Amino acid sequence: MNLRMNHRAVNPGAFKALLAMEQFVSGQFEDKVLYELLKIRVSQINGCAFCLDMHAKDLMKLGNYADHILMLSVWREAPLFTEKERVMLELAEAVTQISQQGVPLELYNKVREHFSEAELVDLIMAINTINNWNRIAITTGMYPGCFN
Known part of the structure; x- marks a missing residue:
């Protein structure tokens, strides 16, 4: 695998702007598990290996969430997710794939x-921020360990 470009070095201002958005959003979440689940699910949908790797490891630092990571792509059938997590995951999917059906009023009301x-x-x-990171990572060819 080859990194196409190091966006951090090529345009540090753009990187700094998105990092500031990430830092702001991260500070809004008391529930860090919920935040990491959101980032992992969006990264799964977008197919971003770099972000999946990073956020799965970040979630594991918060505790033993291996089952959550393994079952996240099939969260609707997995009983280990709370109702609050399920609603958040459904919203994350709808916003990430917004051109398919928008965010239905029924989902908005559940949220x-x-x-x-x-x-x-x-x-x-948070959904928009991880979508931004995913699009940068995929476009520039980032992969797990590419900056090590």
């Missing part, structure tokens, strides 16, 4: 049962 309006904005920002 609002578990998250305040401010928390919903935080979720949307």
Whole structure:
């Protein structure tokens, strides 16, 4: 595998801007497990190996979440996810694949049962941020360990 470009070195200003967004969004989440599950699921949908590797390792640092990682792509059939996690995962999928059906009102209402309006904005920002990272990583040919 070959890294096409080191976006960090080529355009440090762009990297710094997205990193600032990441730092802001990260600070909004008290529940770091929920945040990492969101980033892993979006990265699965987008097929970003670099981000999958990074965030699976980050989640494992928070505890033994191996089963969560293994079952995340089939979360609808896996009983280990809480209702709050399920709603967040459904929203993450809808926003990531927004051109397919948007965010249906029924889903929006389910999200609002578990998250305040401010928390919903935080979720949307987090979903958008990991989507940005995924698109940069995939486009520039990033792979697990490429910066080691």
